[in-house]
Amino acid sequence: MPIKTTVETLPPFPGGGDVDIAPLETIDLARLLVRDPAEVTKLLKACIKHGFFYLDLQTSDVGRKIMKDEQEVLRFMETYFAQSLEKKMLDDRQSFLHGFKPVGTFTGAKSDYKDCYETLKVARAEMLEKSRKLPEDVKRAIELFESFMTGSHSINFTLLECLSDALGLIGANRFEESHRDGQETNTCLVMLHYPKSEGDQNLGHNKHTDIGSITLLFSEQWGLQVFAPETQTWKFIQPRPHGHATINVGDSLRFLSGKKLNSCVHRVIPPTGDSQLEDRYSIAYFLRPENDIRYEDADGKKVSAAQWHDDKYIMFGTEYDKQERSTMLTGGMEMILGKA
């Protein structure tokens, strides 16, 4: 019997008082796997309206397997990130796609702050070829990473196929055709750690839309917020551990859909205010299109997926006021949703 997530078992809000929670839809993976027409329509609606939803993983084998792997990846992360900065910096490849990134590389969740998270990235291509360049700790747990990333990829691909069906796309216009196996891509796994910290100049993860097509996100802890157009305020996403992933549409899928699908503007801030009172961990699998695929960006300019990826990462590190003057950070969504 699958364990069902109930409201009673969900983690309470650590900030105390009332919390404004984003009303996200829940989509059932098992129903999508059999292409249940009502569930496929529900998926499309969620991707048009908010571009953010929960995916129930409890009802299918692939879902239950990924939940099990996720627990092991979290244990891996606790051990990995507990190492000294000096040791982790050995995995820094000065890359947006591979290896370690220290805290403070990008702008933070408020002006004058830098980000408050470190990451370890594993690109799908390097995992598939079991590259010698992979971080040593990842190599030692290669079976886990292979299983987790294969499962994540197949779940995201199911979503992609269902969205192509729902939009009636055929032939080369189907989304799968811009995400073909064997083509160069920036698809990757990112493990994020927000270290416990108090009163310094680092805060959360600045507002943004995701670069790629579909993000499969796991976090058991509070901190993730979405900008709600109906109230023009930030709302927290209720973490739903042991049962659900959070999915969001990224810029690339929005652009590939001719801007029919929407992506959500989101950020991470400590639920207790200005300081991160506990270590927070999250895991994101970013499905991205082939590097050579071209689409029209938020300003109507033709750009390749690889260029959008690199330019957006550069924007993540650019000063606040320059970010505010560009449509890049939020993929043009602020023109639709309102300014976050």
Ligand SMILES: O=C(O)CCC(=O)C(=O)O
């Ligand atoms: O840490 C999180 O929950 C979200 C991270 C995120 O939005 C991202 O890495 O794009």
Ligand SMILES: [Fe+2]
């Ligand atoms: Fe994100």
